[in-house]
Amino acid sequence: MDIKRTILWAIFFVSAVMLFDNWQRDHGRPSMFFPNPTHTQTATGPASGTPGLDAAATTSAPAPVAGTAPAQSQPQAQLIHFSTDVYDGEIDTRGGTLEKLVLTKNANAGGAPFNVTLFDHTANHTYLARTGLIGGDFPNHNDVFTPVPGPLALSPDQKTLTVSLESPVKGGVKLVKTYTFTRDSYVIGVDTKIENVGNVKVKPSLYMEIVRDSQAVETPRFSHTFLGPAVYTNEHHFQKITFSDIDKNKLDIPSSANSGWIAMIQHYFATAWIPQQDAAREIYVEKIDPTLYRIGVRQPLATIDPGQSTNVSARLFAGPEEERALEGVAPGLELVKDYGYVTIIAKPLFWLLEKIHGFVGNWGWAIVLLTVLIKAVFFPLSAASYKSMARMKEITPRMQALRERFKSDPQKMNAALMELYKTEKVNPFGGCLPIVIQIPVFISLYWVLLSSVEMRGAPWILWIHDLSQADPFYILPVLMAVSMFLQTRLNPTPPDPVQAKMMMFMPIAFSVMFFFFPAGLVLYYVVNNVLSITQQYYITRVMGAKKKAA
Structure with a gap:
C-alpha cells in the first residue's frame, strides 16, 4: 500500500x-463541522424600559417606543447631511441617530476610494448606531432632536468638526448629543450631556447600541468570513456571537463589565462603541425583529440633582479593519480583524x-x-x-x-x-x-x-x-x-x-x-x-x- x-x-x-x-x-446553511455550541449562561437583555423596534423600523426612520404614541407637538424628523475627509453621512434628528455613514477616503495611495456604506437605513437594509436614556420617561432614540446651528462640513483648515443636537425635555431631563469628527480618523467622539431641568432628582441610564440586519456584504465566493456582533472585556477577552446563536438564545458573554467594547463586524469593516474605561456597564445582545439584531451597553449614571448636569463621553469606531490603526484605538480592537484559529501564525505573517x-x-x-x-x-x-x-x-x-x-x-x-x-x-x-x-x-x-x-x-x-x-x-x-x-x-x-x-x-x-x-x-x-x-x-x-x- x-x-x-x-x-x-x-x-x-x-x-x-x-x-x-x-x-x-456562505449561503446561510448550517456547518457540517461547527455546530452552534450549547452554552449555560444567557446574557441579560436591556433593562426594562429600553426603547425597542417594531416592524416599522425598516422604514426611513426609527419607530416610536412600542405601546406609546408620538407626542403631537413633536416636529417632523429630518436628515442632516455632513461631510469630512473620511465620511459622508446623515444624522436623523429622530434620536440624533447616525442614519447613514459612507467611507470616502482612498483605500490605498493611488487607489479608488472605499465608497462603502456602513450605517444605512432603507427598506432593504438597516445598520444604525444610536443612544438614549432609560430608567424613566427620558429622551431616547425615538424623540425628535433639534439641531444646534453650526458648520456641517470639515473645511481644509479645520482639524475637527462638531455636530450637536438637543432633545425635547422629557421627565424633567434634556439631552444634548455632540458628535466630534476628527480629520483622518475613523473614531467619532460622542459626548452626551444630561441636564436635569426638573424639580426632582433623576437617576437615568445611558444606552449605546448597534442595530443591524444579517445581510452579508462583500464576501468572496467559496470563502466564509464572520458577520455579526462581538464583545471584548479585559476579563473575558474577545468573543464573537453568531446571529444563529442569538436566534436560539444560546449566548455565553459577560452580562456586566467595567472595560472593553461592543462591535458589529463584517468583511473588511467594523463598527464599535467604546465606552469610558472603568465605567460600569451592562452588556446586552438580542433579536428585536424577525430580521434585526442589536448589541449594546447600558451605563448607569449617578443621581442628578435639579439644576445639575452630567457628561458621558464615549467613542464610536466606524471604519476599515486596518490592524495597526485599530491597535491604537482601544485594547483588543485589532481582534475584529479575525484570523480565527491561526491568529498566532497569521499576525506575524x-x-x-x-x-x-x-x-x-x-x-x-x-x-x-x-x-x-x-x-x-x-x-x-x-x-x-x-x-x-x-x-x-x-x-x-x-x-x-x-x-x-x-x-x-x-x-x-x-x-x-x-x-x-x-x-x-x-x-x-x-x-x-x-x-x-x-x-x-x-x-x-x-x-x-x-x-x-x-x-x-x-x-x-x-x-x-x-x-x-x-x-x-x-x-x-x-x-x-x-x-x-x-x-x-x-x-x-x-x-x-x-x-x-x-x-x-x-x-x-x-x-x-x-x-x-x-x-x-x-x-x-x-x-x-x-x-x-x-x-x-x-x-x-x-x-x-x-x-x-x-
Missing part, C-alpha cells in the same frame, strides 16, 4: 469537504507582509516577495520532500510490478513493498511530512490575504487593479491550473489508473474555484506553485545527474 499517496488523497478529500462546508456557510510593502510600495509585489521568502525558509523541508518524491518516482515501475505479482495476496504485496522501501532506503512518509508541517503557514497566509482590507482597491500590474476582486480576465486562475498540471506531471504516477485520472482532474477542479477567488490569493498560489515546480525540477535534475555519474 502506498501510504504517502493515501495521505495526500486524505488531505485532498478534507480540503474539498472544507471548501464545500465554507460554501454552505501580516507584520512581515506590511514591512515588505513598506519597502516595495505595492501589495502585489509584497505578496510575491513574501511567498519567495516563505519558500526560502522551508527550502530544506521542501527539498527533502522532493527528493523523496524523486526516489519514489524511480521505483514506481518496480512497485507496479510487485502489485501485479501479488495482487491476489495483499499481505504479501505489503511485505514486498516494505522490503523494497528498506532496500532502496525510501521513506514512504518522506514526501508527506514536510508538506504537513508547511500547511499551517499556508493556511495562515490564506487568511491574512482574505482578511486584510489593505488588499481592497490595491492594484498590482497591468490588468489587476484590485487584489481583493477576482481576476477580470481569469489569467491568474489559468496560470494556476497550468502550474498544478505541471506539478502533477512531476510527481510519481499513481499505479492505479483511476487514481492517475483523478490526479489529472485535480487541477481542473481547483481552478474552477480559483476563478472566483480574490486575485491576491490566486497570485500567492501561482507564485508558490511556480517556485515549487522550479525547486522540484532542479532537485530531480541534480539527483539524476548524481545517479548518472555514479
